[in-house]
Amino acid sequence: MQGSWGLRYTSPMRVVIHGLTKEFMTGKGKIRALAGVNLEVRDREFFGVVGPTGCGKTTLLHIVAGLEKPTQGKIEFIGEKRTQAMVSMVFQDAALMPWRNVERNVPLGPEFREQPAPAYKRAAHFFLEMVRLLDFRSAHPAELSGGMKQKVAIARALANDPEVVLMDEPFASLDAQTRLLLREELLGIWEKDKKTIILVTHNIEEAVMLCDRVAVLSAAPGVVRDIIIVDVPRPRNFKSMSDPDFIRCLEKIWDLLRYEVDRAMRQNHPSGVDSRDKEGPRKPYVDWWD
Ligand SMILES: Nc1ncnc2c1ncn2[C@@H]1O[C@H](COP(=O)(O)OP(=O)(O)OP(=O)(O)O)[C@@H](O)[C@H]1O
């Protein structure tokens, strides 16, 4: 639609997740990874997902990315597509092609779409500059630190020009200081090139620092326990972590999560039937946490 000042108006793109369930058939029987996840991620939102190990976070991202099919439910992208691709994914371990240098690892999306070489080379330069790695464009992945590899993976995801970037614990394999630095860099990149991001992390401080809202998933099989609004002012940086709103938000998430983490630890079979399901409702968690 053409606006009165010649501007192009597009309807914002939302990701709507309806009643998503996922069961895997394995040699040991059926594993329920997700048990009915409902979520709506807004346009250009930085959306976090936290939950105990094995609760289905990676499975959820894989389904949104189209890498897995749900058993039930569906994903809808509602709104006008403004970009070249629907989703890009950043994995925990960068997953770069070791035989290609940095500059040739970044523009995989445009290259696979058979865009002309000068266009995807320009895209590679633009995004390598954004993650401040242009000087390393000729290096191969083996010559880079873990943090640098993750930045290449972020540049690659952005160069694909997606509506939504999915990040599965992108900094989990990094040391604590590099993690802090990359968090701030990712915030800076997002401020410049606001994409919708869905970030899975085990680090709730990271979730609060980066996200607009954070979904807390239950122990396996995962459902959404609650969605916490992160009302910490932006721009955020290291100092935001001592802001009382930041701490309040951290506590809110942890209050929900620690119950679910404990529940996951008590389940001997991470994605099987929770003992609570057999025994009826457990007492409210405040009874035994506070
Ligand atoms: N391809 C698969 N085949 C069989 N089972 C699977 C498969 N992928 C995941 N699962 C099972 O589904 C459940 C959820 O796994 P998933 O990797 O999504 O959890 P997660 O929340 O990402 O865990 P973590 O926090 O440890 O990364 C687990 O019990 C896992 O063993």
Ligand SMILES: [Mg+2]
């Ligand atoms: Mg995972």
